Amino acid sequence: MTDSLTYLKENRDRHLALLHDFLRIKSVSTDSSFKGEMTKAVNFLVDYLQEIGFTEINVQETDKHPLVYAHYHVSDDLPTALIYGHYDVQPADPYELWNSEPFEPEVRNGRIYARGASDDKGQVFMHLVALEALMKTNGTLPINVKVCIEGEEEIGSENLYTILKEKKAQFDADFCIISDSGMVEENQPTVLYGLKGFTGLEFSVVGPNRDLHSGLYGGAVRNPLMAMSHILSTMKDVNEVVLVDGFYDDVEPLTKEERSLMAEAPKEDYMTSLNIQETVSEQGYTATEHTMARPTLEINGLFGGYQGEGTKTIIPEKATAKLTCRLVPGQDPDDIQDKLVKHIEAHTPSGVTVEITREPLSAKAYKVDFNHPLINQAAKSYGKAFNKEAVFVRMGGSIPVVEWIDDIFDIPVVLLGFGTPDDRLHSPNESFPVENFDRGIVTLVDFYQQVPQLK
Amino acid sequence: MTDSLTYLKENRDRHLALLHDFLRIKSVSTDSSFKGEMTKAVNFLVDYLQEIGFTEINVQETDKHPLVYAHYHVSDDLPTALIYGHYDVQPADPYELWNSEPFEPEVRNGRIYARGASDDKGQVFMHLVALEALMKTNGTLPINVKVCIEGEEEIGSENLYTILKEKKAQFDADFCIISDSGMVEENQPTVLYGLKGFTGLEFSVVGPNRDLHSGLYGGAVRNPLMAMSHILSTMKDVNEVVLVDGFYDDVEPLTKEERSLMAEAPKEDYMTSLNIQETVSEQGYTATEHTMARPTLEINGLFGGYQGEGTKTIIPEKATAKLTCRLVPGQDPDDIQDKLVKHIEAHTPSGVTVEITREPLSAKAYKVDFNHPLINQAAKSYGKAFNKEAVFVRMGGSIPVVEWIDDIFDIPVVLLGFGTPDDRLHSPNESFPVENFDRGIVTLVDFYQQVPQLK
Numbered sequence: 004m005t006d007s008l009t010y011l012k013e014n015r016d017r018h019l020a021l022l023h024d025f026l027r028i029k030s031v032s033t034d035s036s037f038k039g040e041m042t043k044a045v046n047f048l049v050d051y052l053q054e055i056g057f058t059e060i061n062v063q064e065t066d067k068h069p070l071v072y073a074h075y076h077v078s079d080d081l082p083t084a085l086i087y088g089h090y091d092v093q094p095a096d097p098y099e100l101w102n103s104e105p106f107e108p109e110v111r112n113g114r115i116y117a118r119g120a121s122d123d124k125g126q127v128f129m130h131l132v133a134l135e136a137l138m139k140t141n142g143t144l145p146i147n148v149k150v151c152i153e154g155e156e157e158i159g160s161e162n163l164y165t166i167l168k169e170k171k172a173q174f175d176a177d178f179c180i181i182s183d184s185g186m187v188e189e190n191q192p193t194v195l196y197g198l199k200g201f202t203g204l205e206f207s208v209v210g211p212n213r214d215l216h217s218g219l220y221g222g223a224v225r226n227p228l229m230a231m232s233h234i235l236s237t238m239k240d241v242n243e244v245v246l247v248d249g250f251y252d253d254v255e256p257l258t259k260e261e262r263s264l265m266a267e268a269p270k271e272d273y274m275t276s277l278n279i280q281e282t283v284s285e286q287g288y289t290a291t292e293h294t295m296a297r298p299t300l301e302i303n304g305l306f307g308g309y310q311g312e313g314t315k316t317i318i319p320e321k322a323t324a325k326l327t328c329r330l331v332p333g334q335d336p337d338d339i340q341d342k343l344v345k346h347i348e349a350h351t352p353s354g355v356t357v358e359i360t361r362e363p364l365s366a367k368a369y370k371v372d373f374n375h376p377l378i379n380q381a382a383k384s385y386g387k388a389f390n391k392e393a394v395f396v397r398m399g400g401s402i403p404v405v406e407w408i409d410d411i412f413d414i415p416v417v418l419l420g421f422g423t424p425d426d427r428l429h430s431p432n433e434s435f436p437v438e439n440f441d442r443g444i445v446t447l448v449d450f451y452q453q454v455p456q457l458k
Numbered sequence: 459m460t461d462s463l464t465y466l467k468e469n470r471d472r473h474l475a476l477l478h479d480f481l482r483i484k485s486v487s488t489d490s491s492f493k494g495e496m497t498k499a500v501n502f503l504v505d506y507l508q509e510i511g512f513t514e515i516n517v518q519e520t521d522k523h524p525l526v527y528a529h530y531h532v533s534d535d536l537p538t539a540l541i542y543g544h545y546d547v548q549p550a551d552p553y554e555l556w557n558s559e560p561f562e563p564e565v566r567n568g569r570i571y572a573r574g575a576s577d578d579k580g581q582v583f584m585h586l587v588a589l590e591a592l593m594k595t596n597g598t599l600p601i602n603v604k605v606c607i608e609g610e611e612e613i614g615s616e617n618l619y620t621i622l623k624e625k626k627a628q629f630d631a632d633f634c635i636i637s638d639s640g641m642v643e644e645n646q647p648t649v650l651y652g653l654k655g656f657t658g659l660e661f662s663v664v665g666p667n668r669d670l671h672s673g674l675y676g677g678a679v680r681n682p683l684m685a686m687s688h689i690l691s692t693m694k695d696v697n698e699v700v701l702v703d704g705f706y707d708d709v710e711p712l713t714k715e716e717r718s719l720m721a722e723a724p725k726e727d728y729m730t731s732l733n734i735q736e737t738v739s740e741q742g743y744t745a746t747e748h749t750m751a752r753p754t755l756e757i758n759g760l761f762g763g764y765q766g767e768g769t770k771t772i773i774p775e776k777a778t779a780k781l782t783c784r785l786v787p788g789q790d791p792d793d794i795q796d797k798l799v800k801h802i803e804a805h806t807p808s809g810v811t812v813e814i815t816r817e818p819l820s821a822k823a824y825k826v827d828f829n830h831p832l833i834n835q836a837a838k839s840y841g842k843a844f845n846k847e848a849v850f851v852r853m854g855g856s857i858p859v860v861e862w863i864d865d866i867f868d869i870p871v872v873l874l875g876f877g878t879p880d881d882r883l884h885s886p887n888e889s890f891p892v893e894n895f896d897r898g899i900v901t902l903v904d905f906y907q908q909v910p911q912l913k
Contacts, residue, residue: 033768094766100668158768199673203769211732213555216883217756218654218784218855222698222748223728225738228757228779229694236691239684241807243677273678277666283680283809293677301672302683303772304763309780311549313488313613314658314817316782317758317884324683325764327771329673352696354738362769400673428671429772 543582
């Protein structure tokens with residue numbers, strides 16, 4: 004162990020520099036104009052995996068963005084870990100709100116600022132560094148390892164499910180480990196035992212065949228923007244209760260035990276960190292309960308008509324909204340999507356029509372037994388490296404692959420995330436603490452070394 | 459008269475070419491980046507007024523866009539006409555929806571396609587051509603003329619009111635004539651006897667200090683887009699009835715006589731021209747009644763969150779809406795604006811705040827006695843030039859200057875518009891029929907010649 008730790012200390016600057024190189028690559032999967040950058044990210048990973056000593060490496064092409072696979076086999080007597088991560092990132096816009104270039108990493112006050120620093124390039128890279136340290140100091144790995152790094156997580160992992168299902172034998176393992184989440188608060192080791200599911204859709208309210216003069220046509224034509232407002236306002240009330248028929252039908256109720264666990268869980272001070280006067284949650288539930296374990300429906304984008312300077316007195320021809328839901332155990336994504344579609348169609352007023360595009364990929368929620376030896380070992384290694392006992396929590400984020408791995412391989416998934424509440428995932432000025440980068444690698448080295456001894 | 463008509467025939471191509479030059483100038487007043495083009499338009503007008511023979515011409519500078527004034531005095535025994543028009547136009551975006559360049563006029567199937575062809579460059583230019591014809595054939599004008607062409611109509615005529623009030627003597631006249639409206643249907647001479655008033659505001663719903671990950675924060679934070687939808691949906695119901703407290707309090711009720719007049723008025727076939735399945739109007743009123751004589755509230759623009767390709771799972775920090783109202787006789791614009799502000803503030807849910815920007819300029823509605831000799835002469839000249847009897851109607855459009863002239867000078871305003879329902883004002887592919895350009899000029903020549911004989 005000392006060897007690996009010493010090795011990490013000695014190579015620390017090089018590893019940090021490598022991370023900077025990785026973060027410089029604009030691997031935005033949502034926007035097709037970044038295609039070339041995606042290839043750069045793939046090449047970066049392939050080169051590094053070769054450098055570490057992986058012999059079996061292959062790049063799985065898809066119709067969107069390739070998946071990087073690598074395998075290192077030590078012995079049939081050892082367990083096999085499937086390490087999952089993603090090299091794609093969210094769009095960086097609005098650029099003007101960044102204090103430094105989103106794709107030119109900069110360390111300020113102990114944090115690395117860059118798109119993807121926390122979600123997920125920074126975290127998946129830590130696994131590779133841990134493997135490098137183990138390999139270079141022991142000449143081999145303590146367990147068999149399969150690496151799976153995709154480029155479509157931020158667009159719903161469009162091709163991953165098919166690949167995993169079709170190549171089940173290739174990706175099969177005894178357990179999966181993912182670092183794509185975070186601590187509930189700074190310096191609080193956190194092991195996730197539950198994630199939310201996900202579904203969504205985009206729809207447009209279509210009115211007249213062109214923008215109209217509001218004076219000449221106002222009073223004869225349904226305004227798509229007002230029609231859109233009416234439809235959206237029927238989907239969730241001001242008590243944050245979703246009004247879509249049957250939305251809560253299959254929701255697994257929260258147990259008393261879990262609710263008290265959540266009541267004790269460390270909490271982010273939203274009012275300060277987000278500069279809001281108060282939190283607003285589903286009637287009858289706390290903010291912690293709603294974010295961790297109750298389903299949500301959010302409008303992610305809404306637009307139509309004139310957005311420029313000044314006034315333009317028009318009735319626009321069209322209005323568009325982007326909606327996504329976070330789901331909890333019991334809810335079926337396809338069923339919820341059907342219910343959303345039904346609701347929108349049922350609440351569309353006369354004089355306009357709706358065009359609905361369903362979010363192609365979705366995921367069920369996931370929960371794991373937090374008494375599993377692997378989960379407990381993860382918590383131990385985490386706590387040791389950060390000198391604080393780990394807590395177990397559920398989170399509102401969705402990692403579709405977790406549910407798919409559960410579905411396809413039926414193996415435990417260790418969710419060991421090193422991010423913090425201040426990382427600003429998906430927002431301008433995303434960042435990741437350098438100390439978490441260092442200690443996280445130590446956590447992973449220890450974890451991988453302990454796994455063979457687990458009963 | 460023959461002289462003037464002959465002169466017009468002989469110079470017709472030159473006049474059309476001049477109109478093209480005028481329309482080529484990108485005089486967009488809303489967007490400050492077009493400032494230079496505004497100056498070009500002013501110079502075009504000054505040059506042409508000199509060419510016609512106006513001796514007293516001056517350009518009134520403002521803090522936004524200049525106003526062009528010209529005066530031709532014939533005799534104290536003759537009435538004085540104040541000709542009003544505007545050289546500024548609406549933005550041309552979205553450019554991609556135009557079949558030809560918005561600022562490169564093109565004649566197709568008897569129509570001149572260009573931004574401003576109908577609203578209002580094409581129409582104000584017709585007055586100048588009429589004056590040229592009269593001047594060149596008679597060496598003088600049949601009446602005294604004051605010309606007032608502003609550059610801020612599309613942004614609410616920000617400085618006009620102050621100028622007219624401060625320079626009352628300079629602009630004072632016996633009547634005002636404006637061509638900035640249109641026929642109720644192709645080839646149907648139409649004299650306006652009423653216009654709607656106007657007011658509006660823009661407001662933003664402000665939530666967290668940044669865009670948030672919908673998974674990590676959904677359930678704790680009020681979504682500004684949903685809050686915006688709730689606020690907007692409380693302002694007008696699906697029966698198109700405005701729900702803002704007191705909105706209809708001072709509305710002058712429609713008389714039986716007017717309702718039957720409107721029932722007989724020629725109607726645009728909205729379903730065909732706009733490709734909608736049905737018209738939607740205020741409960742208890744026809745589309746004609748609502749567009750002509752009932753107040754409206756419209757959302758002109760609405761935006762917030764992610765508008766790009768694909769999905770971005772955020773709770774946005776902000777949502778913005780642009781609202782305008784068209785008012786009828788009895789309603790006070792400032793009072794209505796106050797009521798809108800009060801309504802928005804009263805309906806803002808917890809967890810978010812609103813920032814409201816009031817539309818700086820507004821206007822009361824206007825109505826004139828359609829038995830006034832000038833109005834009747836306008837209808838006669840119009841009918842004669844187009845070989846069809848003119849109809850009298852009210853319209854939903856707003857021309858603030860009309861109400862201001864009524865307020866400041868207390869003189870009749872002749873609203874003699876030559877546009878058509880297919881002109882696509884404020885929309886891509888705005889156009890104006892060449893025949894209306896020709897016949898409209900004849901109308902104006904005849905009208906100006908008849909005015910001195912009116913009792």
